[in-house]
Amino acid sequence: MLKFQHVIRNQFLQQTSQQMQCVPPGDQQCTQTSRKREKKMGYLLSQMVNFLWSNTVKKLKFKVPLPCLDSRCGIKVGHQTLSPWQTGQPRPSLGGFEAALASCTLSKRGTGIYESYHLSFQSYEAYQADKYHKDKNPSGYINLSTSENKLCLDLITARLTQSDMNFLDEAQLQYSDWKGQPFLREELASFLTHYCKAPTPLDPENVVVLNGCSSVFASLAMVLCDPGDALLIPTPCYNGFVFSSYLYSKIELIPVHLESQVPRSNLDSFQLTVDKLKLALTQAKKKAKKVKGLVLINPQNPLGDVYTQSSLQEYLVFAKTHKLHVIMDEIYMLSVFEPSVTFHSVLSIKDLPDPNMTHMIWGTSKDFGMSGFRFGVLYTHNKEVASAMKAFGYHHGVSGITQYKLCRLLQDKEWISKVYLPKNHSRLQKAYSYITKILKDLKIPFYNGGSGLFVWINLKAYLSPCTFDQEQILHQRFRDKKLLLSSGKSYMCIEPGWFRLVFAETHLHLQVVQTPVSGRLGSAEDRSFLFCDQESGHRLLPCVPARSPGGRLLRYHGSPVRRIPRVKTQGPKCSVFLSRNPRHLLPAQAQPPLRTWRVVMVMACKESASENQTRSSPNSME
Secondary structure, eight states: OOHHHHHHHHHHHHHHHHHHOOOTOOOOOHHHHHHHHHHHHHHHHHHHHHHHHHHHHHHHHHOOOOEOOOOOOOOTTTTTEEOOOOOOOOOOSSOHHHHHHHHHHHHHHHHHHHHHHHHHHHHHHHHSSSSOOOTTEEEEEEEEESOOOOOHHHHHHHHSSSSOOOOOOOOGHHHHHHOHHHHHHHHHHHHHHHTOSSSSSSGGGGGEESSSSHHHHHHHHHHHHTTEEEEEEEESSTHHHHHHHHIIOOOEEEEEOOOOOOOOOOOOOOOHHHHHHHHHHHHHTTOEEEEEOOOOOOOTTTOOOOOOOHHHHHHHHHHHHHTTTTEETTTTOOOBBTTTTOOOOGGGGGEEEEEOGGEEESSSSSSSSOOGGOOEEEEOHHHHHHHHHHHGGHHHHOOHHHHHHHHHHHHHHHHHHIIIIIHHHHHHHHHHHHHHHHHHHHOOOEESSBBBBBBEEEOOGOOOOOSSSHHHHHHHHHHTTTTTTEEEEGGSSTTTTTTEOOOOOOOTTTTTTOOOOSSOOOOTTTTOOOEGGGTSSSSSEEEEEEOOOSSSEEEETEEEEEEEOOOOOOOOOOEEEEEEOOOOOOOOTOOOOOGOOOOHHHHHHHOOOHTTSOOOOOOOOO
């Protein structure tokens, strides 16, 4: 690359010098010399593009022919001009040119952070720039990927706007204790003692407050581990831990893989056992990994499982035996909506196997739907850990006004226990029942242990073959339709085909989006399915061929249109979406009135890459 730069610079200087010397406009020899140098410059530039392209392809691990130079100095691949990535292929997230541009100005560490961030949050950034709104932006992204509880925003908003929240004094406007304001830490100790059912009152000096649970986790990992150390974590697991552990602490997360089905075993789906922990630890040690701790999420994300008290005790004994720290993420502890499921906090255990090596994380983002408040808390019995964590409050502290409002909210245990939690659990249960009924009707397998804001759905039937590449293709198709789900690979799931779908939405956002017909359509086969809007009774139904009033099959852009069966509503009687099946192509004469049809969101489809490359030419709906 440096050689190319020097050669091009020299050629440029020679070209400039030649042009300055060849002042007479009619000098033919000078003109020919200039053309030769221009041609050589063009050749060198094309070689540089070839070099950059080859590195891009190598980095992305795609088998794509390298660019070549044709007689017109155009950059092509083989005999075809470079075109956008086919939708039948996994799309490059970041790399090549973009990463090279970043590396020109950033350090190696900065480039790594840049790449890690954009690979982790590119879908979220797209959503933030183009959010769906029924009236203002009906063609925007619908985000069922980010775990936020939007079912009780009315209750939280009403409580946070009451008069007792409006107090402001000078102390709130000044720097506070880096561990958190003493009045908030005292209230948090009382709150956790009550709702975690701690056997004895918790100590406020063991409480550390930072701006979010991810900040707590990243800071705690730095305190407990050195760069290159490792933590065991059962997978699938919360994907934010991967980014958080890389950003600051530079530690490795070693997956303890959980399977949906275990041959010749009586184990439940995705069940964690001590034997699996031992196996993962043994394999890590064989690779000379220095394992310093075990990360447990309870209730589990994305599975919604809740550990039994006996299982939790077994995991803690295992950690003590192998001298491992235990980081317990209990951010969903108040979001257990299934009455038959009982949550047991690690703080409820009277005789912890190793109190000084046990650390608990909680926050209000999920249980109270207050992710925008940016608040997380660590409770640790280890005074040295609490003291070291205090330093991170310098960079990750919570504003005094926010701390005051949180204190007032957590003090109101009567409102929390008698008003908020019952309604929150009821709404979560209804939303869960609604979405799982749809999944059952469609024969889509799913998994949830009765807690959390999401359901773990199995779309393996829509992958052919069932690989992570095909999972990425399906994930990209969802995004192309402006629907965001979380893919299983991002949660380090060992099996392709799993997705996390957040159901804690006020309107579920799985409804007809009033857009132009082409805005939300996509090709599909008979097993495709779709969400109908609220006017259709929140029903999710299989689709059937759509026909005109005269009985003719309909098509759009040369492809047949399919609809849900008729439903009794006050609005349109059916919804349509694009399908491709040559057997149903019709004469061009059939033209039903478009106003009688409405576009729907395609929830999933099964389509091969070869089909995608043979699109019909656009036509009007027929």
